Amino acid sequence: MNKLNLKYGLVALAGLGLSANVGAADFTCSDVTFLPAAFEAYEFADKACLEIVDREGGTFAKYTATKVVPPDISEGVSTFLRFRHSDGTEGPRHKTTLPRGYLVELDDKPVRLADINEGQAVNIYVGPEFWTGPAVAAAVVEEAAVEEEVVEEVVEEAAEEPMAPALPTTAGPLPWLVLFGSLFLLIGGALRLSRKQ
Numbered sequence: 798m799n800k801l802n803l804k805y806g807l808v809a810l811a812g813l814g815l816s817a818n819v820g821a822a823d824f825t826c827s828d829v830t831f832l833p834a835a836f837e838a839y840e841f842a843d844k845a846c847l848e849i850v851d852r853e854g855g856t857f858a859k860y861t862a863t864k865v866v867p868p869d870i871s872e873g874v875s876t877f878l879r880f881r882h883s884d885g886t887e888g889p890r891h892k893t894t895l896p897r898g899y900l901v902e903l904d905d906k907p908v909r910l911a912d913i914n915e916g917q918a919v920n921i922y923v924g925p926e927f928w929t930g931p932a933v934a935a936a937v938v939e940e941a942a943v944e945e946e947v948v949e950e951v952v953e954e955a956a957e958e959p960m961a962p963a964l965p966t967t968a969g970p971l972p973w974l975v976l977f978g979s980l981f982l983l984i985g986g987a988l989r990l991s992r993k994q
Contacts, residue, residue: 824930825849826883829858835927838896841888842923845880849930850922857900857922864913865890876910881918898924 826846835842839860846858862878880888893910895901900922901908913919 829928829930831928844882847883852922856925860921861918863918864915866915898926
């Protein structure tokens, strides 16, 4: 397997959430690369990320959003949020259905979006399945490099060992001579028996 392909494959796995144990102190929102699923939930996912925090045994991107009134009564019971961006501005009114990996909390307690009132601000925590950071990718690439060195050492050791002499590629005529000699002996013996009878 090509070394470069191995590294890119491992970085892709990190992007899918299979990451090394890297704490939130190792990077910030500006270091994070959000995956398409995060932008599907909110188109400005990168601008609204406030900080990377350690929470409930994992690392999460933290957002703050306020529930707002739908722009049109025809929208029915849809939930609309306005996310606070990292520069202090508020994003546009956004109809939302957050994916399962998002944790929503009001006053540090889990809550459903449907249960909060208009005007209430909630914290939303986005899990690592929706983003990847360079610290995670670097840790995975470093791990791959160590494994690669071990493989190279094994290959070098195998190359240094003397190889056994190769067997001949063609056989000599001896087996055929034995076969035909045995056949002639059998035929001769059968003829001799038939003459005696």
